[in-house]
Amino acid sequence: MEKILKAEGLTRAFENKGERFLAVRDVSFSLYRGEAIGIVGESGSGKSTLVRMLTGLLAPTKGKIEFLSRDLTHAGSKEWRKCYREMQLVFQLPKESFDSGKTLGSGIGESLRNSGLKRKEVREKVAELLSTCGLTPNFAERYPGEVSGGECQRAAIARALAVEPSLLICDEATSALDVTVQKQILELLLRLKNEKKLSFLFISHDLALVQDFCDRVLVMYQGEIVEEGKTEDVISRPKEAYTRQLIDSVL
Numbered sequence: 001m002e003k004i005l006k007a008e009g010l011t012r013a014f015e016n017k018g019e020r021f022l023a024v025r026d027v028s029f030s031l032y033r034g035e036a037i038g039i040v041g042e043s044g045s046g047k048s049t050l051v052r053m054l055t056g057l058l059a060p061t062k063g064k065i066e067f068l069s070r071d072l073t074h075a076g077s078k079e080w081r082k083c084y085r086e087m088q089l090v091f092q093l094p095k096e097s098f099d100s101g102k103t104l105g106s107g108i109g110e111s112l113r114n115s116g117l118k119r120k121e122v123r124e125k126v127a128e129l130l131s132t133c134g135l136t137p138n139f140a141e142r143y144p145g146e147v148s149g150g151e152c153q154r155a156a157i158a159r160a161l162a163v164e165p166s167l168l169i170c171d172e173a174t175s176a177l178d179v180t181v182q183k184q185i186l187e188l189l190l191r192l193k194n195e196k197k198l199s200f201l202f203i204s205h206d207l208a209l210v211q212d213f214c215d216r217v218l219v220m221y222q223g224e225i226v227e228e229g230k231t232e233d234v235i236s237r238p239k240e241a242y243t244r245q246l247i248d249s250v251l
Ligand SMILES: Nc1ncnc2c1ncn2[C@@H]1O[C@H](COP(=O)(O)OP(=O)(O)OP(=O)(O)O)[C@@H](O)[C@H]1O
Pocket: 014, 015, 016, 023, 041, 042, 043, 044, 045, 046, 047, 048, 049, 050, 205
């Protein structure tokens, strides 16, 4: 199986009031094509810091990042930008990730226009992407303020798919949505995983969502992976007290 992303001993230190502490400590894992890994943990456990390192927004203090066999540990912003054709992020608040003064179609089509497609081709491709994500083509004309949170998240996923990535990193991507809409978005992600062989890092504090979607799960506590394994094994037979506590609090 093709390895998409590899983290090896990833560590990030911060200073807090003169004291050094490790927000992420020695995190290692490999993600393969078509696989979804869930990263769960309470607030402050280091999930966002890990994601920021894996997306080039924060330099690791120690460790190694490999994406599609490229060593990105010391990559500069130019090299990371090239990777964003293969690695896309879907955030918690879709409305904030679109320019409120521009239509959704304009946002979804941006990377297509930049790649040199003609206006008509962009329009057609945007309609196709919207349809893949369960929206009708007329959503292209709407502004972020004119659609629901769930519709906007579908549009954000359509925008991420425009570059035909290998990896989608979903950072609490369904957390701001109500339960029914969460389920619909998850069904969409599952379809993309199966049909397009997309790989996912699915960051969430909600184990129930991870249970429905992820093949494997990493449990983070105080910056470390305290437990990992197949999702069903970890949830049905947690080895760590902390994981058990997480499960008890949500399932
Ligand atoms: N730039 C920074 N400077 C100092 N400390 C930081 C910085 N960024 C994060 N931290 C600290 O690192 C720890 C991990 O934070 P992080 O945001 O990664 O957690 P998280 O699991 O994503 O939490 P949440 O679910 O609330 O977003 C926290 O104690 C946080 O206060």
